[in-house]
Amino acid sequence: MxxxxxxxxxxxxxxxxxxxxxxxxxxxxxxxxxxxxxxxxxxxxxxxxxxxxxxxxxxxxxxxxxxxxxxxxxxxxxxxxxxxxxxxxxxxxxxxxxxxxxxxxxxxxxxxxxxxxxxxxxxxxxxxxxxxxxxxxAIGRYMSPEVLNLHADWTAAEAMEVVRARIDGPETVYLLPVVAAGRILTGVVSLRNLLEAETSAPDTAVGDLVREAFSVHALTDRERAAREFLSHRLIAMPVVDEEERIVGILTMDDVLDIIDEEDAEDVARSSGSEPLNRSYLSSSILRIVRSRIVWLLVLAVSAILTVQVLEVYEDRLDQVVILALFIPLLTGTGGNTGNQAATTVTRALAVGEVRIRDLGRVIWRELRVGALLGSVLGALGLTVAGLVYGWAIGAVIGLTLLSVCIMAATVGGLMPIIAKRIGADPAVFSNPFISTFCDATGLILYFTIATMVLGLQ
Missing domain, CATH: 1.25.60.10 (MgtE N-terminal domain-like)
Known part of the structure; x- marks a missing residue:
C-alpha cells in the first residue's frame, strides 16, 4: 500500500x-x-x-x-x-x-x-x-542483566569469535565491558576498536584496547544515573555492585524512557497536577480529576493567605482606592519571576549543573538577577503609573516592582534546593507554591511601601 x-x-x-x-x-x-x-x-x-x-x-x-x-x-x-x-x-x-x-x-x-x-x-x-x-x-531496576563480558588476556581475534557466537544474547555489543577474575570491571572496549584490531593485528590483547569505563552503582537513583549517562554522551554504561563486579548494562533506550518519565512528572507537578501515567485520550474522566483535585485543594487553602493579607490592609485600600488596580500586576509579576527562577534552578539541579552546596551561590546570583529585572520593570512602572496617576503612586509601583522581583527571584532559586536537601521533588516547590508565596509576600511589600511613601495610617 x-x-x-x-x-x-x-x-x-x-x-x-x-x-x-x-x-x-x-x-x-x-x-x-x-x-x-x-x-x-x-x-x-x-x-x-x-x-x-x-x-x-x-x-x-x-x-x-x-x-x-x-x-x-x-x-x-x-x-x-x-x-x-x-x-x-x-x-x-x-x-x-x-x-x-x-x-x-x-x-x-x-x-x-x-x-x-x-x-x-x-x-x-x-x-x-x-x-x-x-x-x-534504583538504576539496577532498569539495567539489562544480559552482558557480554571480555577478558583482558584474550586476543582481539578470540574476543571477536566470542562476540559473533553470542551476538544474539546481549542487549548491546557496541560497548563491551572488560572484566578480571570474579567479574570485576576493569574497563570497556568499543566494538569498532575491536574490529579494527582483529583486522590489522588479530593477536593484540584486549587489555591493550581497554579504556576507562564510566560505570554506575546499581543502587544509584535512576534519574541521577540517567542524567550522568546523557552528560557523558554514552551509548551504554556498565552497572556494578558494591564490589565493582559487573551486574548489568544500561543502554540509551532505557535512559530515554527514564528521562521521559521524570520530565513528564516534573512538568505535571510544576503546573499543579499529578502525572496521568498513561495517554490523555485513554484516561478516564475520574483519573484526570484525581490527578488535579488534590493540588487545587492545596492551592485553594494556601491562597487564603492572600485573602488574609488583603483583609489586614483593607483600611489602606479604603484610603487610596487606586492601589487596588495594581494588585494583579504586582502579584503576577512576582509569581512569574519566582517561577522563572525555580524552573531554571530545578533544571540545573536535574542535569547536575547545580548541587546542594551551591545554595549560597544560587541565592547571590538570583538576588542580582532579581535586582536587574526589578530595576527595569520598576523604572517602567514608575514612568507609566507616574504619568497617569501621579508620581507618588508611580514611586510606590516602581519600588514595589523592584522589591517583588528581588524577593521572588531569590525565593524561586532557593526553594528547589531546599526541596532537594530534604528529599522532596524540586518540581513540587516550583510554580504552584511559589506563586502563592509570592502573592502573599508581594502584597505585604506593596502595602508597606505604600504606607511609607503615601503616609497612610
Missing part, C-alpha cells in the same frame, strides 16, 4: 476503535490493522480505552504484537494484559527482555507475577529476579 493509503487505513482504524465494539467493528479492525505501520499501531493501542486496545492487539501477528507491546509504558502494559487470554500473555512475557519484563512486573499484583515467573525458563527467571531485587527508583 502507498503511504497515503496506509495513512487512510490508520484513520479508518482510529474511527473503528472509537465506535461501538460489535462484530462489524471487530471485522473492520482485523481487516485494517495489517495495513497500518507499527508506530501508528502503538499509538492507537496506547490512546484508546483498554477494551478497544485489547481487541486491536489480538488481531496483530506475533511480531507486530511484541513490537507494539514493548513500545507501551509499563502501567499500560499491565492494564492491557488483564484483557488478554492466558496463552497470549505467556507469549508476550516470554518475548520481553529481562529489564522490560521486570518493569512490567512492577505494575502487576504479586500473585500474578508469581504465576508469570513460573512460566519462564530457569535462565530468564534468574535474570528477571535479579533485576526485580533492586528498589523501584
Amino acid at each position: 502507498t503511504e497515503m493509503t496506509a495513512e487512510a487505513a490508520a484513520d479508518a482504524l482510529d474511527r473503528a476503535l472509537s465506535g461501538r465494539m460489535d462484530s462489524e467493528s471487530v471485522d473492520a479492525i482485523a481487516r485494517l490493522a495489517p495495513h497500518v505501520e507499527r508506530q501508528e499501531l502503538t499509538r492507537l493501542v496506547h490512546t484508546t480505552m483498554p477494551l478497544q486496545s485489547a481487541v486491536l492487539f489480538r488481531v496483530l501477528d506475533k511480531d507486530d504484537a511484541l513490537a507494539v507491546f514493548e513500545g507501551l509504558p509499563p502501567n499500560y502494559q499491565a492494564e492491557l494484559l488483564q484483557n488478554l487470554r492466558e496463552p497470549e500473555v505467556a507469549q508476550i512475557i516470554e518475548g520481553l527482555d529481562p529489564d522490560d519484563r521486570a518493569d512490567l512486573f512492577g505494575e502487576l499484583p504479586a500473585r500474578v507475577v508469581s504465576g508469570l515467573m513460573s512460566g519462564l525458563d530457569a535462565n530468564e527467571r534468574e535474570m528477571t529476579a535479579a533485576v526485580l531485587g533492586y528498589p523501584r527508583e
